[in-house]
Amino acid sequence: MIWSIIIAVVLIFSFLLAGVKEENKGWIALVAVLLNAGLSSWIGVRALGGHGWEQSVYGGPVFGEIALRVDALSGWFILLTNFTLVTGVAYGICYMRAYKGRTAALTLHYVSYIWNQAAMIGVLCVQHALAFLCVWEIMTITAFLLVIFEHGKIGVLKGGINYLIQAHVSILVLTLAFIWINAHTGSYDFRAIAGYSARIRPALSFLLFLFFFAGFAIKAGFVPFHTWLPYAHPVAPAHISGIMSGVLIKMGIFGMLRMLLLIKTDLVLVGYMLLVVSVASALYGVLLAIVQHNVKKLLAYHSIENIGIIGMGMGLGCLGLAWHNAFLAFAGFAGALLHTLNHSLFKSLLFYTAGTVYQYAHTMDIERLGGLIKKLPQTGALFLLASMAICGLVPFNGFISEFLLYSGLFRGIASGRLSAVAACVFVVFGLALVGGLAMLCFTKAFGIIFLGTARHRYPGRLREKESLRLTREKESLRLTREGGPLRLIPQYVAALPIVFIGLFPQLIIPVLAPVVGLFTGGAQPDQTFFPAAMRSVSLSAMAFVFICLVLFLVRQRLTTGRENASSPTWGCGYVAPTHRMQYTANSYVRSCRKLIRPLLQMNKSEGEISGVFPPPIRSVTHPYDKLEALVIDRPLRALRGLLGRFKFLQNGSEQYYILYGVSFIVIAMLLPILADAAWHVINLFKQL
């Protein structure tokens, strides 16, 4: 019943969106998203409460019975997906005002958005291979349409098509895996996977898992399948980047978790593989994020890091299950699931604030920003909050998921089992290093974008001449300040759970317990540990906040009466500093970049100083992904070289093309005759 309503809402509102006036489209889309979010969240909440939901829909002779099942895992993902989708579209209403006049594109955009939401909910519920691939495809295509909103720009199309192709490689791999299952069981139902994988040898079931892993890893962005993220995220509108990074790539994580539940295989092997891939993803992602100078590209690379952290949790969980260490299993899966939620919150918030920065400053180049906290104080504060959360700092939600992981890791080490100790120390090392690198990355992002003074003249304030030229209506479209409460409210809504989970983590653990219980089965760790630890974390975090506040009040009290002075920043006695004399993002990360040079490919073009009176020279650096060069560019070049040999076929004259057609038909018709003749000749020889 609910499914029919959701589909009906999507269809009705799609037509409605086409009909209404341009400025109302965003609101209509918001209503549609809210309706569907409400409906599906209701199922999700019930599933989390232990009332799993199952339904079978007859999908015609091709599909047969389509099983729709919502368990706690689906419920958890439905809730976090809906939350970010709602804040996304609400933020999008204001963000898209800048594109006034592009009615058709806006209609397509919002229609794609509600289709995308329905498809994601479908992905989370459908447990029928064919139908799953269909909704997965709808999700991919609508996401592509959302990304290429500004399709007039070449970079946007490039990024979008890159995503489209890689997403279809993912679909190809998934299709192969489903064909494999279907060939052996004759069933499309996901339950067949469980039955089938239990029957076959562990090596085969591991291979089967690898197929699914590769398919979902492309969506999730595990290294080395990550190369589409840094292209697609920067070119999409800010709220689309937010939902892509926040929830779309999490569909890959969901797929992996689902397959972990279904496929019975050697969990030790899966755990080790996940750990190695995840630590590599986390480190590689953050290292590349550090050297990026485009804010959104930086955030995109940072998603890879966070996917790595989620993967670490899944790997630990698998190892905990394999070693019958219920504590490690619980901590691993709980950490992974919570970090999925946390990342969707702070990453979407970061993209929203980046969107405001973009519309204010009209650039995403960190080196050209600066001093924005004085122009956009609330946006700056929100960015700071999300940055601290993404670094896993106390008292925000990122810390809670990392704390869960660390608890599991240290308990694994304390267990004394050699293999556990080795694996856990490896991950502790990786996680600690990633935490430090993330701090370097986000102090750079926040410090250079928002602090100091502006590095170029922002277009916010218009000169008289310009404002005369622009009509009043156009001028109202320019973002001169933060853009009012409509733009800020969705951001605050996204920020609220970040603080809430950070301060009251004990409330989120019981919500997670049924989801984790799916993986750990009956094996529960000692019931008292996590609630007790979380209460202590909560108390300590609040004590910290309290001390901060008290100290700050004392400071204000003591210092208000004093004769505080203001002066320029200390510049070694130089009193006329310019904005060019500030530290740049590039120099801020220079020493780190030098340390990791073997991992990077820096394309540098530098002019030489020549002559007695040298002209101005420029030095430009572009960081490039070395892995991308290796796994994408090189095979592509080889492929292009091979196909280039057949270029003569595509010579552009229609006569030739007609000739190709004719020769194809002739060959096709001749084939049976030739085969028949050959058969006769063979018979003749046999008789001889």
Add this chain to the structure above:
Amino acid sequence: MGILNFILIVTASLFFPGIIIRTKSLLSGRKGPGLFQPLKDIRRLLRKASVYSRTTSFIFQMAPTVYFSSVVIAIAMIPFGRQAGLISFKGDFVFFAYVLSLGKFWSIIGALDTGSSFEGMGASREALYSLLAEPAFFILMGSFALLTGHTSFQEIFGSLHFGSSVSYAVGLLAAFVITLLTLVENSRMPVDDPRTHLELTMIHEVMILDNSGFDLGLILQAGNLKFAMYGALIANFFLTPGSELYYSLPIFIVTQVVFAIVIGIVESFMARFRMNHNPQYIFTLTSMSLLIFLGVLLMLGKIV
């Protein structure tokens, strides 16, 4: 009773900088300032008015407070042998490390807020060095989790097997690592020279160039507290198993004094490293803690 550790550490922090300065002046043959000169300086700073750069925003005003509070909370987590700190729970050292990171985050953005190249340079170094030192602490704590089978400060320090010479050896090694960690975290000698007068070669000092008055006093006192905090951590490796104060109190005091004198000696006889050699030096800390980890594994007979 947890308040005792807190008071002890705060008291130790009052003497700490004085002892370092006295050691240094004695070793260099100067008469030098008195034991309480650093404290008097801080008192004077706390009463002064401030000068704020026109470039700065509210971040700059809040940063010293957050930095100081993070150190206070971290101190509240340090146990005293078997006696828990004010805050103690399983996995508390993770909280400890991350709350200190938060303080560092704020001191970094506070420095970047001034828009000065010098301070950006210091911030960049601080972020890099602390990220390199981070794994060392976690692996060190991992070694002790492995050794004792526990995951909180108090349980670990409460159940270190005292009396067996091997655990003392591990304790000594750990004390060495923590000493180096302190020198890195507090930006002291071989990594950074607090007395240098060239902005280009400073780390911590250059980050606080624009802080003055109350804020500067807070930052300086936070540094002293951090010293005493690490000193207390080291003292915990050598405390006796029971909570007999007549043993543990003298051990605590002696450890702190020796720690301060060692830092004074290091600062007197060592030169600062070249900046570009620092990362290698700091990363050896992690290798050293891995060695400790391996040592613990050997001790427990897990390998070989």
